Amino acid sequence: MNRSIIIAIIIAVGVTAWIASGQIDMSGDGEDTAGNAAAATNTENVSEETATAEYEQNAPKIxxxxxxxxxxxxxQREIIVHGKTEANRVVELKAEISGRVKSVHVNDGDRVKRGDRLVSFDVKDNEARLQEAQALVRQREIEFNAAQKLNKKGFSSDTTFASAKAQLDSAKAQVTAMRIRLNDLVINAPFDGYIEKRSAEVGDFVKDGNPIATIVESDPLIVTGQISELQVGNIEVGGEGSAQLVTGEEVTGSVTFIGSVADPETRTFRVELEVPNEGYKLRSGVTAEITFKTNSVxxxxxxxxxxxxxxxxxxxxxxxxxxxxxxxxxxxxxxxxxxxxxxxxxxxxxxxxxxxxxxxxxxxxxxxxxxxxxxxx
CATH class of the missing domain: 2.40.420.20 (conserved putative lor/sdh protein from methanococcus maripaludis s2 fold)
Known part of the structure; x- marks a missing residue:
């Protein structure tokens, strides 16, 4: 075999074996690759640390x-309004007939009961007139009875009977009128209360309609105030309330009246709180602070x-x-x-x-x- 061919074969076999063994000398390239990988890892670590720091810095603090x-x-809600005390009733009694005052039975400030005599007028001939009217009634009764018997027997007409009946009724009406007149000669108290002012004196001649006395009922006492249109719907009749008087007394009672028409100037509604006033210790016209109880919330x-x-x-x-x-x-x-x-x-x-x-x-x-x-x- 040609020597050159043998050499070529030997070289080829050697190269093949060397490649197969993985021992190619790439030490320079390997070192560079490992270095690049390490550098990349370090860069990633630094980026993560930076991002964490930025997040912690920018995250909202709790x-x-x-x-x-x-x-x-x-x-229980409360509504406070300012007001004053008022008497439950104040009545000025006036004469219903003309006459001379014979006697007075009360003085200013006296307490009276319903029906008590306050002032009496001179009777004069009023009792005689009553007796005359009563005598006339007895006469008309006799005439009526006679006319009735005759009418039943047919000896008297129905017209005559009716006339007798009318005359009897008229006589009875006169008696009633005289009794009313006698009653009017005495002025009585219409309710329990006290006399604020007596205008008539003994010997005064009082004409029909002249004032006789002023009587006041202040038990119970009324505490009145004005409540705004925004709050009036929060209270109701029968509800509870209390009042602090400027004189120092504190009283409690119930709502008896709430106005349905507002004051055109203030746009408020009148409200009344009824409180007991035994012995008339509380006076009318005293400034008060009223507290109304409302529904529980x-x-x-x-x-x-x-x-x-x-x-x-x-x-x-x-x-x-x-x-x-x-x-x-x-x-x-x-x-x-x-x-x-x-x-x-x-x-x-x-x-x-x-x-x-x-x-x-x-x-x-x-x-x-x-x-x-x-x-x-």
Whole structure:
């Protein structure tokens, strides 16, 4: 065999064996590949750390707050109006006939019962007139009985009988009129009360319609006020109320009247509270502050320090809602007391933020912590 061919074969076999063994000298390229892989890994680690740092820096911070749990309680709302006391009835008694005052039976300030005599007029000839009328009745009765018997026997016409009946009725009417006139000669008290003023004196000649006395009924006493059109629908006749008088007395009673027509100038309605006044200790015309009780509603009692304003200036409270998200509830103050305020507008049970409420807004996520202190009732 040709020597050159043998050499070529040997070289080919050697190259083939060398390639098959994977020992090609690529040390330079291998080192570069490994270096590139390590560099890529380091770059990825740096990017992840940078991204984490940026996220932590830009992520919203969770504010820690403290809360208390409040549950709604029944609360009877109150409406306060200013008014005054008034007598239940004030009547000026007047003469029904003309005559001279014979005697007076009461003085100013006297207490009287219904039917008590106040003033008496001189009877003069009125009793004689009554006796005359009664005598005429007896005469007409005899004439009527006779006409009735004759009419039954057919000796008298129906016209004659009817005339006798009419004359008898007329005589009886005269007796009734005279008795009424005699009764009018005495002025009696129409109801229990006291005499505010007596106008008639003994010897006065009083004409028909002239004032005799003023009688006042102040038990019960009426406390009146004007309630606004926005609140009048919250009270009803029969409801409870109380009044604080400027003289220091405090009385309670029930609503007896609510006006149905508003005052055209003030757009308010008259309301009356009836209170007992045994012994007439309370006086009419005294300034009073009236408090009316309304229907019971659900409300929360809390410290006014928990109240806050939202960005729109609305008064309300911030609470911890679901998933610890802050919620804002506008509220209405029902009443303010030295111990706290009653508010309406919250859920029946709510976790109110009592510490940190001014540093969070609705929609913020917070880290709530129960306020360890005695809760306000």
């Amino acid at each position: 504010m820690g707050v403290r809360y208390l749990t409040f549950t709604a309680q029944p609360r 659900k409300a929360h009692f809390l410290s006014p320090a928990y109240l806050t304003l939202n960005d729109a200036g609305v008064l309300g409270l911030r609470a911890v809602g679901e998933n610890d998200i802050v919620e804002f509830y506008p509220v209405k103050i029902l009443s303010d007391t030295p111990d706290g305020v009653w508010v309406q507008g919250l859920p029946e049970t709510v976790r109110l933020i009592v510490v940190g409420q001014d540093f969070v807004r609705a929609g913020d996520k917070v880290k709530p912590d129960l306020f360890v202190a005695e809760a306000t009732k």
